[in-house]
Amino acid sequence: MVILRAVATYLEAIRQAIREEMRADADVFVMGEDIGAYGGAFKITEGLLEEFGEDRVIDTPISEAGIVGAAIGAAQMGLKPVCEMQFIDFIAPAFNVIVNFAAKVRYRTGVGAGLVIRGPCGAGVRAGPFHSQNVESYFANVPGLKLVAPATVRDAKGLLKAAIRDPDPVLFFEHKYLYRRLRDELEEGEEFLTPLGKARTHRGGTDLTLVTYGAMVHTAQAAAEQLAEEDGAEIEIIDLRTLQPLDSAAILESVKKTGRLLLLHEAPRFGGFAGEVAALVCEQAFEWLDTPIRRVAALDTPVPYAAELEDAHLPQVADVVSMARLQLSY
Known part of the structure; x- marks a missing residue:
């Protein structure tokens, strides 16, 4: 049946x-x-x-x-x-x-x-x-x-x-x-809870850790698929799910495995959440890093109305692929 x-x-x-x-x-x-x-x-x-x-x-x-x-x-x-x-x-x-x-x-x-x-x-x-x-x-x-x-x-x-x-x-x-x-x-009435404070490994990998959340998880996925196909690189994507409380252990465990960290969020770069994650890794896993930490984020401007300008403002798959390749080139 x-x-x-x-x-x-x-x-x-x-x-x-x-x-x-x-x-x-x-x-x-x-x-x-x-x-x-x-x-x-x-x-x-x-x-x-x-x-x-x-x-x-x-x-x-x-x-x-x-x-x-x-x-x-x-x-x-x-x-x-x-x-x-x-x-x-x-x-x-x-x-x-x-x-x-x-x-x-x-x-x-x-x-x-x-x-x-x-x-x-x-x-x-x-x-x-x-x-x-x-x-x-x-x-x-x-x-x-x-x-x-x-x-x-x-x-x-x-x-x-x-x-x-x-x-x-x-x-x-x-x-x-x-x-x-x-x-x-997804069935209505299907009872399950997702605990707050627990990140999720969206995609496993060994070459680079990419930490992100929200809609950017799907941008990261598209970039990871392109890098796997064109470069043979396996990108591990950590979906934070909860920003507070932050699952520091999941981030550090992945960084220790890959030795590289790329951070991605849709909010503007300056003062964005990526800065806190970068500080965490620098403080607690610096000796595991083989390359500098990099960030991909929106431009430090308001979000434009015009389609072309909004696309230029937001992180795109090509931006993630380019920055990941810079990380992987070390």
Whole structure:
């Protein structure tokens, strides 16, 4: 007997995670702008209002600070809010309440704020400078926050379920370019968690370690396939999945094996997360390196609207291949 498994997109995996957690736990609820009758800007919350009602699917005013502030209060009363930012760029008005209260409340009072703030990040969809940012580095310097950036359909579901159950604030960065482009076998109701703080070896290799996360995992994969075919090089790709807490052991283990490290992220180069990973390896595995550490990242500019300019701004497969070849030439 052949069992046919359902195929879900990255977007549908996120919806599954939310729906399943709401079904399993009456304390879980969602809130955000236009998430009820409209189903959210990208339709992630479509159908939730009909199933769970207005008490658990709350359309809010256009006030990100108000959304997160109310969620923190609800979390401290034992509820489990999942807040949607229509675009992750709009998290900026809530920056103060996130970093100066949500992140510090457990340290200050002993009572944490178990909430999830999720939303679409990233470029590549011609959305321009106000709807295309990657904001992870803004928050990586704040103790008390967990930062998650799934790259696959299964991780989008498993990591979000783990985030909703976590007792402290989690920022969940969904790359909008992946929403309807990625598909995988995934049954609704299939119960699994992807633990926070554990990286994943996306591709094994022995010649070079490439550390990345989010949509850039797929750019790295395409580059690795090209290098294998044209150069005979085997690139190991480490998908961080969680930026905080960071799986330092996975990074160091891979670097000790390959002796080379290339870092890739979509955010601008200066002050980007790659700098922290480079510092980690320099401090704890410098003697294992055979070459200098290299980075591939976006240009230090806002994300352009024009397609040609956006492509020039973002890391491309050719950029990764070129930098990897420089590493491998040593």
